[in-house]
Amino acid sequence: MQNVRHYIIIVVLIAVVSVLTYWGLDALELMPVAAAAQAGPIDWLMDLQVKLIAFFFALIVVPLVYSLVVFRRKPGESGDGEHIEGSTSLEVTWTFIPLVIVVVLGYIGADNLAQVKRVDPQAVEIKVVGYQWGWRFEYPEGFVSNTLYLPVDKQVVLKMESSDVLHSFWVPEFRVKHDLVPGRVETYRITPTLIGDYKVRCAEICGSSHAYMESPIKVISQAEYQTWVNEQAAIAAAEAAAALANPDPKRGEKLYNEAGCKACHSIDGSKGVGPTWKGLWGSQVPLADGTTVLADEAYITESIRNPSAKVHQGFSPNAMPSFAYLKDGQIADLIEFIKTLK
Amino acid sequence: MTHAHTSQHAASHGSKDALFQGLVIFVLLAFLTAVEFFIAITNASVLLLSVAALLKVGMVVYYYMHIYKLLEEDDEHDHSSFAWKVATNRLGLWLFLLSDAFVFGGMFVARFNLLGFTRPHLNQELGLIVTSALLISSFFMNRGETQMALGDRKGFLISTSITFLLGLAFLLGVVFVEWPEAIHEGLTVDGSAAGGIFFLMTGMHAFHVLTGLIFLLVILRNGWLGLYSPERHWAVEAAAVYWHFVDVVWIFYYPALYLIGKAL
Amino acid sequence: MTQSSSTSTGNLNRALLFFLIGTLLGLALGVGLHTAISGGFNTTYWMDIPSWMLGLLLGTLGFFYGLLGYYGIVRGLVFQVVGTLAGILLVSAIRAALGLSFFDPAKFGFHEGAWVFGALVGAVAFLAGVGALTDWWKWAKGEATSDHHEDVPGWRKYFGVSLDHKVIGIQYTVTSLLLLSVGGLFALLFRVELAESGLQFLTVLTPDQTAALNLYNSLMSLHGIVMIISILLGIAGVINYLVPLLIGAADMAFPRLNAFSFWVAVPAAVILLGSLGLGGFDTGWTGYAPLATRAPIGIQMFYLGVWVAGWSSILGALNLIATVLRMRARGMTAFRMPILVWASVATSIISLTATQLIGLSFQMSMFERLFGMPFFNVAKGGNPILFQHLFWFYSHPAVYVFVLPGLGVISELLPVFARKPLFGYRWVALSSIGIALVGFLVWAHHMFTSGMNEYLRVPFMYSTLLVAVPTGVKFFSWVATLWKGKIEAPTPMLFVLGGIVVFLMGGLSGPPNATVSTDLHLHDTYFIVGHFHSTMFGGYVFPFFAAIYYWFPKATGKRLDETLGKWHFWLMTPSFLVLTLFMMRVGLLGMRRRIADYDPMLGFDPWHLAMTIAAFLIALSVVIFFYNMVKTLRSPVTETGNVWNSRSPEWQVPSPMPAHNYEKEFEVVGEPYDYGLPGSVYVKM
Numbered sequence A: 001m002q003n004v005r006h007y008i009i010i011v012v013l014i015a016v017v018s019v020l021t022y023w024g025l026d027a028l029e030l031m032p033v034a035a036a037a038q039a040g041p042i043d044w045l046m047d048l049q050v051k052l053i054a055f056f057f058a059l060i061v062v063p064l065v066y067s068l069v070v071f072r073r074k075p076g077e078s079g080d081g082e083h084i085e086g087s088t089s090l091e092v093t094w095t096f097i098p099l100v101i102v103v104v105l106g107y108i109g110a111d112n113l114a115q116v117k118r119v120d121p122q123a124v125e126i127k128v129v130g131y132q133w134g135w136r137f138e139y140p141e142g143f144v145s146n147t148l149y150l151p152v153d154k155q156v157v158l159k160m161e162s163s164d165v166l167h168s169f170w171v172p173e174f175r176v177k178h179d180l181v182p183g184r185v186e187t188y189r190i191t192p193t194l195i196g197d198y199k200v201r202c203a204e205i206c207g208s209s210h211a212y213m214e215s216p217i218k219v220i221s222q223a224e225y226q227t228w229v230n231e232q233a234a235i236a237a238a239e240a241a242a243a244l245a246n247p248d249p250k251r252g253e254k255l256y257n258e259a260g261c262k263a264c265h266s267i268d269g270s271k272g273v274g275p276t277w278k279g280l281w282g283s284q285v286p287l288a289d290g291t292t293v294l295a296d297e298a299y300i301t302e303s304i305r306n307p308s309a310k311v312h313q314g315f316s317p318n319a320m321p322s323f324a325y326l327k328d329g330q331i332a333d334l335i336e337f338i339k340t341l342k
Numbered sequence B: 001m002t003h004a005h006t007s008q009h010a011a012s013h014g015s016k017d018a019l020f021q022g023l024v025i026f027v028l029l030a031f032l033t034a035v036e037f038f039i040a041i042t043n044a045s046v047l048l049l050s051v052a053a054l055l056k057v058g059m060v061v062y063y064y065m066h067i068y069k070l071l072e073e074d075d076e077h078d079h080s081s082f083a084w085k086v087a088t089n090r091l092g093l094w095l096f097l098l099s100d101a102f103v104f105g106g107m108f109v110a111r112f113n114l115l116g117f118t119r120p121h122l123n124q125e126l127g128l129i130v131t132s133a134l135l136i137s138s139f140f141m142n143r144g145e146t147q148m149a150l151g152d153r154k155g156f157l158i159s160t161s162i163t164f165l166l167g168l169a170f171l172l173g174v175v176f177v178e179w180p181e182a183i184h185e186g187l188t189v190d191g192s193a194a195g196g197i198f199f200l201m202t203g204m205h206a207f208h209v210l211t212g213l214i215f216l217l218v219i220l221r222n223g224w225l226g227l228y229s230p231e232r233h234w235a236v237e238a239a240a241v242y243w244h245f246v247d248v249v250w251i252f253y254y255p256a257l258y259l260i261g262k263a264l
Numbered sequence C: 001m002t003q004s005s006s007t008s009t010g011n012l013n014r015a016l017l018f019f020l021i022g023t024l025l026g027l028a029l030g031v032g033l034h035t036a037i038s039g040g041f042n043t044t045y046w047m048d049i050p051s052w053m054l055g056l057l058l059g060t061l062g063f064f065y066g067l068l069g070y071y072g073i074v075r076g077l078v079f080q081v082v083g084t085l086a087g088i089l090l091v092s093a094i095r096a097a098l099g100l101s102f103f104d105p106a107k108f109g110f111h112e113g114a115w116v117f118g119a120l121v122g123a124v125a126f127l128a129g130v131g132a133l134t135d136w137w138k139w140a141k142g143e144a145t146s147d148h149h150e151d152v153p154g155w156r157k158y159f160g161v162s163l164d165h166k167v168i169g170i171q172y173t174v175t176s177l178l179l180l181s182v183g184g185l186f187a188l189l190f191r192v193e194l195a196e197s198g199l200q201f202l203t204v205l206t207p208d209q210t211a212a213l214n215l216y217n218s219l220m221s222l223h224g225i226v227m228i229i230s231i232l233l234g235i236a237g238v239i240n241y242l243v244p245l246l247i248g249a250a251d252m253a254f255p256r257l258n259a260f261s262f263w264v265a266v267p268a269a270v271i272l273l274g275s276l277g278l279g280g281f282d283t284g285w286t287g288y289a290p291l292a293t294r295a296p297i298g299i300q301m302f303y304l305g306v307w308v309a310g311w312s313s314i315l316g317a318l319n320l321i322a323t324v325l326r327m328r329a330r331g332m333t334a335f336r337m338p339i340l341v342w343a344s345v346a347t348s349i350i351s352l353t354a355t356q357l358i359g360l361s362f363q364m365s366m367f368e369r370l371f372g373m374p375f376f377n378v379a380k381g382g383n384p385i386l387f388q389h390l391f392w393f394y395s396h397p398a399v400y401v402f403v404l405p406g407l408g409v410i411s412e413l414l415p416v417f418a419r420k421p422l423f424g425y426r427w428v429a430l431s432s433i434g435i436a437l438v439g440f441l442v443w444a445h446h447m448f449t450s451g452m453n454e455y456l457r458v459p460f461m462y463s464t465l466l467v468a469v470p471t472g473v474k475f476f477s478w479v480a481t482l483w484k485g486k487i488e489a490p491t492p493m494l495f496v497l498g499g500i501v502v503f504l505m506g507g508l509s510g511p512p513n514a515t516v517s518t519d520l521h522l523h524d525t526y527f528i529v530g531h532f533h534s535t536m537f538g539g540y541v542f543p544f545f546a547a548i549y550y551w552f553p554k555a556t557g558k559r560l561d562e563t564l565g566k567w568h569f570w571l572m573t574p575s576f577l578v579l580t581l582f583m584m585r586v587g588l589l590g591m592r593r594r595i596a597d598y599d600p601m602l603g604f605d606p607w608h609l610a611m612t613i614a615a616f617l618i619a620l621s622v623v624i625f626f627y628n629m630v631k632t633l634r635s636p637v638t639e640t641g642n643v644w645n646s647r648s649p650e651w652q653v654p655s656p657m658p659a660h661n662y663e664k665e666f667e668v669v670g671e672p673y674d675y676g677l678p679g680s681v682y683v684k685m
């Protein structure tokens, strides 16, 4: 009789505590806004997990606390508790039921993953390059951007490359993350569903400025996206043509700021990860092998396309990633800019 | 002697046969090695090579390393008795080898992860020669151990010295002939992952051979001074088991580096 | 008694004085060198981390010298310093002879290879100096050594080589607590930086922003690895002290190896901390290539320190398995072993084998840097993912190394304080082995987003989830053990109960990481950080404190103060819950791991401030614990009986434990946890 009363109280308490725990956690808004189709299944599964957590937490903690309160040794009491050695049927039960839950959970997980990975053959393809410490987005229309513009409600497939170490592409609002592995092209699919501004945040430690390896993402309507792409493509084409004809230090400076040179090269003479550009043009650059070289067009072009060919003394040979993607015109602009830094 | 059937004695029972058995095993090992080589230069079947290697390892582990001694019953309860200590030491040694096997296993897996079923371009004949040196040394090691159990100290010293010399030949062969030749053929330490893993595997193995040689020097010296007896020569057994273990590793590494797959 | 205590305070004062002198000397030496090398003095030199490291090294040396004279650990450290220098000079001389560069002031003076080799020689020299190799040297020469160890009487034996497993157990435990403090101190430092977005604290300690960011990364990485090594040593301490007592053995199977296993961890810790003096490293405790290939030289000290400490784990595990297999008392069949012994065996199976693979992965990375072997360099046919596989093949099972003994302690103490048998003893015993074995098959769940082969994800999800089953068996059995007991809750029991709840939270936050799609969001966020702090605190830190409170009277004959113990518990537990729950909270919302600074737009500032305060409260509770230990040790009150009214053999003899354990081997005649069964006994003395 006594036992039955204990059990009834416990069952009721477990039910109440699980519901309250779940309700409390749910009210906390655990996840950031969902801005991609892939977030749907993921949030659904996470919610299921939270329910499981709430239930199992209550299942253990309720009887534990109950025992502590009800079965604690009263003052003046002596002797031991009841001699109960165990129960094979109980043990089998609480091995078997979690086993079933786990197998089902695994099945759900696999199915969920398949939903997240669903491929749309029509997806827009964009190349993403991660480097220490920034992101570059190369559009198939032939231009490069530092902000990732994405059309809403359309799957994009990012072809991701890293020029130095591991990085990881993560937008919390998109949920999914995936590492960039040097020397490989990793594929990342996402279908943004909510217009707005986000950030890609590098999620794999990649050195000093890992914390700051963030770039803006703009999800815009498909029509706006098309306009933006056309505009950028036109600008890029015009710039390339203009640059070859007459290089312009202004455009070079813009590249300096946007292509990522700024992260390592100063223009005021101070030392950074790379040598300063102040006074570089026309100087004799000391090389690691002890020789020197004249900083002329050929040397600078080579330093950009193939940085480890000739290494400035005192600097690490593989610090600078290759910027071979820069077009001749852009390099001409950069050189013009460097020439102005006396 | 209350502990009449400890392993020491078991080993020396019928030990005329033990010497003969060692020889038979050696002949079989040599035969399998030749078969492996033949497989390699004909169709290079991974399956057949694996079977051959496993057979060889099985024989070494059972007949040369006496793994069954681990399971021998011992009802000795006096923790200060020699019999108890030897049995405990033996267990400790095998646990160590188990642990060590995981490093070698790790490198083995890494090799297949990096190179798949291609292999570095190496001189297969040279590989066969150094492998034979190690194999023959295992035979003499077994012989030396058995002779010690039989009380033939002189035989022990001679066999162990031969083991030592063959081991030394293997070590020098790998380091001063094989490595320079590989480098000459373009397989350099820092040139490619294939070079890296080749030097890592052979280097770690060579390091174990080196420690084994030092171990052999110790038992040679102490054997020379007459510190071992047919009943008490745990150090000799330990050195022998360790030496065979290093051989076992090579039984896997030799086909993995020299025989399996297509040369790069 | 009074006499010896007065000389020891004399020693202590001298030790502190020498510590001060040593530190100042080292610091001055470092600053002087810096001035000499750069040809000019700058006041910021007084904040050089390498100089401070040098100062602390000499200070520690001075401290121990003041305390002990030229003995034990002092000789070891002196040898280590000399050995390191000798190794460095040897390599430099060889390089000079070959016409290679051997001196580079920008990179801590010497070539990387010289540093690595020097550190390795230093570690061996330490072992020779402290005397951990002496007997083996004699064995090699065929000389006999005495089986019966007699230690120096008094506290000095703890500072030199002793073969007594009880001494070694205490040496391990104290070293572990020291490392816990050091690792915790690192955490406190970087938590201050995280209290607010922006960089404001570490920039004060360093000349510029890049240096501050690097310092953050080094502190964070060292925090992780120092804590982990601290756990490994703490476990070894508990196992070493208790297992021989629990199974009725006079010592471990290989006492010399046991001493070696402990002492090898000391130079390892020195090398590991030395990494901070060589530029630190910025990879996190996981040391992934290829970032590791570009890290400062400090990373080599990290690799080497872990590699050397790994031997401590491996050899300790070997010893434990041999001891349990060979030295159990008469009548102690497998299913009559105390549950902690089962847990220790399960742990040791992992340590013995898997540890080799973290060693190998670190060795390969070390060689990639030293010799250019391109294992993880894609450009030359290497594979960076391979490093992760090798690393996690150990480092996942390792997490079960951390918890299994802790869970064993929980299972061991619950029956005592509930006055009831352990519910389902066999199931609890076998679940440890089950966890250990399944734990070998789950490693790639750390790599769901890494770009490894896609088809591996689902199988690894299943295997990972499977671990919940045996772990669940433990939880249900614990609850059933409490059911209808007569529960008492002195301090050790409080820590047991706290451990259960905290570990439950950690464990339950595991399955969301295991199902791949949710992990795509959770990976490398503070959710993971929260997950593993909960599992490690609940599965290790709480039970470890429980064990100390519980067995302290056995080891010392004195009982820790209850009131202070309760303060410790009631301060630590809520603070920890705040820390871990807030970690999970911000993690879900987008807080990445391993960042020195976070986007203020995310609105995490108040959460982080609360976490930092919680961190300091945890530290305060640990300080209270230290104070309690010191106070108790100095108090004259003794407690030599069966303090907890336990059935376990070690409590059937007076405390502190006699030097050679049990006078006569006991015999096991009953079940270990038959509380509440009148007339039953476990062992017959």
Ligand code: HEA
Pocket: A052, A056, A060, A098, A099, A101, A102, C286, C399, C400, C402, C403, C445, C446, C464, C465, C467, C468, C469, C471, C472, C473, C475, C504, C506, C507, C508, C510, C511, C513, C514, C515, C519, C522, C523, C524, C528, C531, C532, C535, C536, C539
């Ligand atoms: C003591 C240490 C410890 C323990 C015990 C665990 C236990 C578990 N861990 Fe944890 N883990 C770590 C320490 C630990 N972990 C660390 C240190 C890391 C990060 C390393 C790094 O990157 O730095 C990590 C990371 C980590 C990851 C990688 C995350 C990522 O980086 O993306 C994953 C993924 O699957 C994971 C899963 C699990 C699971 C499923 C368990 C399970 O074993 C938990 C099982 C327990 C329960 C589930 C609760 C009790 C069970 C019941 C009440 C039964 C019923 C329950 C169910 C049916 C669900 N852990």
Ligand code: HEA
Pocket: C180, C181, C182, C183, C184, C185, C187, C188, C191, C220, C221, C223, C224, C225, C227, C228, C231, C283, C284, C285, C286, C529, C533, C536, C537, C540, C541, C579, C592, C593, C594, C595, C596, C611, C615, C618, C619, C620, C622, C623
């Ligand atoms: C047992 C393991 C363990 C323990 C106990 C702790 C304890 C703590 N940990 Fe940590 N932690 C890890 C293991 C552990 N940690 C690991 C493995 C990582 C991953 C690293 C990586 O990503 O690579 C990590 C990472 C980690 C992070 C993430 C860092 C990042 O990703 O950027 C944070 C952030 O808050 C953190 C905080 C804390 C805090 C506040 C404590 C507090 O509990 C600390 C409390 C303080 C003490 C316990 C010390 C108290 C003592 C004194 C102050 C006395 C000092 C005096 C003397 C010397 C005598 N830890």
Ligand code: CUA
Pocket: A130, A131, A133, A166, A167, A168, A202, A203, A204, A205, A206, A207, A210, A211, A213
């Ligand atoms: Cu890129 Cu972190």
Ligand SMILES: [Cu+2]
Pocket: C395, C396, C397, C399, C442, C443, C445, C446
């Ligand atoms: Cu894991």
